[in-house]
Amino acid sequence: MIDEQQLLRTIEALVQPGKGILAADESLPTISKRLKAVGVESTEEARRAYRSLLLGTAGIGDYLSGVILFEETLGQRSDDGTPLPELLQRQGIVPGIKVDKGTADLAQAPGDKITRGLDWLEDRLAGYREQGARFTKWRDVYRIGPDNPSRLAIEANAEVLARYAAVAQEQGFVPIVEPEVLLDGDHDIQRCAEVTEAVLQAVFEALHRHRILLEGMLLKPNMVLPGKDSGQQASPQQVAEATLRVFRRVVPAAVPSINFLSGGQTPEQATANLDAMSRLRDRTHPWELSFSYARALQHPAMDIWAGRPENAAAAQRAFLKRCRLTAAARRGEYRPEMENEAD
Template structure:
């Protein structure tokens, strides 16, 4: 209501009273403005306002995500960096040249059509995306011919997190939107971004958990804006002496933070995939756990933290041997508990160890190496349905330990 006129003083002769009048009038006016503004905006709920992706974009993203986690299918992670593939080649006596990298990826992607019964998508490294087979066919086309969806690794590696205890974050956000737009135009329909968390006495710290969760959320949002399905990968490394219970609690804490961040960034969950570690004890833990123990801890952690809206979960192998990765995935799918998402694989080393050993860089061994890939893909396809029989698939490196300390791609 308007203030009454006050005319019992003169502003020139009684400046103190005038100042008090102006001040009180200003305060009351400001309060009225604020109250009216609050009333007019109360129905808008501005603190939670955002736009969902368009119905067309939602449909495109969910279709891609659901195709990747179709029953009995999973992902071949062939996105090793130049330095990482060099280490793999060194183990088999192959020189790390661009053409040898091309020949090896050609071996993988030109495998018999039957491989597509269990491989729905392949994660590529930037270099690989633009390489071609001997006959000039781009690798992306080789995959499309088999109805395999091309994907791309988009992070630029881990960097130290200042002020932490040897923890890290992941870089690559600055130009991600432009790169995603180009990758989509070049035939990639999903992407992967890896963050790394370490279990030690004082880690992972709140700083590290929060930072990596927000980085993953920002990445996922940028991908979806460019019609690319984001695979969210918060990997809790298996290094250390921690037991299964500590690994489970850390995994739950990390995943809870990740999904809070994804919610904060309005990420469309039905158009995302999660690539987590299985819950396993540290590599140096003296207690040995069964596949059923790992399955129980893993499914429990996921149920406590991952919304049912998520399109699917594609586990990383985390240094397990080929056989361990298949057996544990099978146990997870056999576990008698709530599992509202498809639970499948996104394996690199656990799909390629036998392939590399069989190939050895020799052209005459290509077919034998491709057969190894098909066998292991089939084993994991069965495991994704809870139908794998332990030991039923024998590979040239099936039981070889694949753990790498402080693993960095």
């Protein structure tokens, strides 16, 4: 039996006006690649220092309601010995945890992936709860190609997402369900819309089969965009119209919030596209429109920091500014000229 009231209390803390979620849950290969790009060796200490810098930024609680952490980060401490989840709690931010174990090739489905990590999930969640986590995230990916994603991949990944969400809710955690249709490829925006709709339709059918409390979960999907190799550039208005058209068709009214991923967009693109959706949004829509960005929030700060302690304050100012502008987009109040304002 799930504790509905516990889930709804966490949802209330996560779905606050003008706030969104930071994804600081990059896997070791991903964070290592990003650190290498700024000239930093990916040691445990370097990862701790970087994430401590982000999570210790004063004022982010004005714009962030939650942060998704990587398992390593959940057990780390700041320079003064404070557990990193506690740094968040002091600003009224809910700590969360990524619980999937990455992707593998899906058998009998060339070009498609499946996400691993269901084994012993209940036991892991018990430990994460003791470390302060109150919500979870699981990501499945879908690559668009001539024959991808296959029907097998769409249905298998939907089943995995639903099984994860069921375990999370039963253990008292709000699950973030993340079906990401990747930006990679040369497809047009219409093809992305078709695949996104098919993926979300299958995901919600699976969530219903597994008796998920829709009011006690969050959806973290991609925006509807042309592939990055298509040579096409959709305007924020086009992205907003195409994305909301799909979501009106397939996302149930009971879902409290849609927290979009940035998925390879630049910080400016991800902010402008969210703002366009917020402005276009009919007030009769049942769900909130928000963000759960990783690189689109972190990239400027990481570039400035580059592993040098003397750059920490400037990096924190850049991170706070990115949070502020993205929160403005969530309210439909972002303007491109805000990018040039002082930090």
